Amino acid sequence: MNAPAAAREPIGVAVIGAGYWGPNLVRNFQATPQFRLHWLCDLDVARAQRVLGGYSTVQVTADLDTVLADERVSAVAIATPAGTHLPIAMAALRAGKHVLVEKPLAAGLEQGRQLIDEAQRRGLSLMCDHTYCYTPAVLRIREILHCNELGEVHYLDSVRINLGLVQRDIDVLWDLAPHDLSILDFVLPPEVRPVSVAAHGADGIGAGRACVAYLTLRMNTGAIAHIHVNWLSPVKVRTTIIGGAKRTLVWDDLNPSQRLAVFDRGVDVAAPDELDDDQRRDMLVSYRSGDMVAPALTEREALRTMVEEFARSIRTGTPALTDGHAGLRVLQILEAATRSLAAGGASVDLTNLDLAYVKETA
Numbered sequence: 001m002n003a004p005a006a007a008r009e010p011i012g013v014a015v016i017g018a019g020y021w022g023p024n025l026v027r028n029f030q031a032t033p034q035f036r037l038h039w040l041c042d043l044d045v046a047r048a049q050r051v052l053g054g055y056s057t058v059q060v061t062a063d064l065d066t067v068l069a070d071e072r073v074s075a076v077a078i079a080t081p082a083g084t085h086l087p088i089a090m091a092a093l094r095a096g097k098h099v100l101v102e103k104p105l106a107a108g109l110e111q112g113r114q115l116i117d118e119a120q121r122r123g124l125s126l127m128c129d130h131t132y133c134y135t136p137a138v139l140r141i142r143e144i145l146h147c148n149e150l151g152e153v154h155y156l157d158s159v160r161i162n163l164g165l166v167q168r169d170i171d172v173l174w175d176l177a178p179h180d181l182s183i184l185d186f187v188l189p190p191e192v193r194p195v196s197v198a199a200h201g202a203d204g205i206g207a208g209r210a211c212v213a214y215l216t217l218r219m220n221t222g223a224i225a226h227i228h229v230n231w232l233s234p235v236k237v238r239t240t241i242i243g244g245a246k247r248t249l250v251w252d253d254l255n256p257s258q259r260l261a262v263f264d265r266g267v268d269v270a271a272p273d274e275l276d277d278d279q280r281r282d283m284l285v286s287y288r289s290g291d292m293v294a295p296a297l298t299e300r301e302a303l304r305t306m307v308e309e310f311a312r313s314i315r316t317g318t319p320a321l322t323d324g325h326a327g328l329r330v331l332q333i334l335e336a337a338t339r340s341l342a343a344g345g346a347s348v349d350l351t352n353l354d355l356a357y358v359k360e361t362a
Contacts, residue, residue: 014039017079018048034311068095105327127320128327130182134305150244161230171209176229199337264290
């Protein structure tokens with residue numbers, strides 16, 4: 001049986017923002033058959049024209065209202081500074097457009113809630129561009145954790161450091177940690193969720209904002225997650241280690257020959273119910289040294305997979321894997337981490353906030 005004509009036609013889309021990330025969205029929308037790019041909107045029209053080149057049929061404008069008035073446009077992708085996400089995304093939703101927003105979803109938790117409420121009222125897809133979640137490595141990590149191949153998760157340790165651009169309007173937490181927090185939210189099984197966060201930061205160069213930061217998240221299961229983000233490191237490191245009761249996974253994003261490795265190595269402890277009171281004081285520990293397996297990964301641009309997920313969400317009317325609620329969970333932790341940072345690293349409870357951590361089981 002043939003699909004309805006509307007389902008077979010490409011989805012008309014516009015990209016808002018031609019700066020750092022916008023050109024990547026333009027390229028992937030143009031290369032994805034499910035979409036037809038009609039507009040590139042940017043306050044700097046000349047910059048937008050340079051992105052498209054001299055032979056493109058995509059129209060360029062600095063006027064958002066012109067884009068939103070175009071009936072051919074069913075969706076917009078927003079690649080502008082976080083402080084502009086709320087007004088642009090809200091205008092698009094009110095014009096009846098599906099919306100994809102670059103991370104973070106908004107400049108604050110309350111703004112994120114407003115966008116989700118508006119999208120739900122209008123029955124529109126609201127998706128957050130957590131691009132790292134769509135890399136082949138992270139998709140495989142999600143599969144491994146959701147299938148319980150590591151056993152119960154005990155800890156996660158993530159390092160994202162480099163000699164990076166010191167941002168003028170946000171600290172290193174809001175610049176880099178959204179990547180790691182979105183990955184954490186994406187890969188953890190639905191029953192595992194953070195219940196508190198503590199953050200420590202430093203500004204060694206007098207930038208007026210934290211340039212180095214450490215986040216510690218405690219999970220409802222007793223597991224712990226630690227995230228290190230840093231603008232000042234002379235070396236670039238992108239590693240994540242996830243330790244489970246049965247196996248440990250290592251992800252080195254800068255090692256193309258072996259991005260993922262799963263180690264059957266660890267510590268075994270005799271179960272407490274097998275020991276008497278005296279033995280429990282000296283629990284029996286043994287060290288397991290097994291094989292290492294490097295799962296095969298297909299090389300594919302994450303942004304292409306993300307764009308296709310946006311199309312799937314629009315076509316089916318179902319939430320994207322990184323929908324607005326996923327973006328909101330990241331914002332919740334970022335705001336709590338900011339409060340912790342201001343309080344000298346005090347732990348901030350996440351369970352007393354009114355954001356429900358309900359995840360659909362994949």
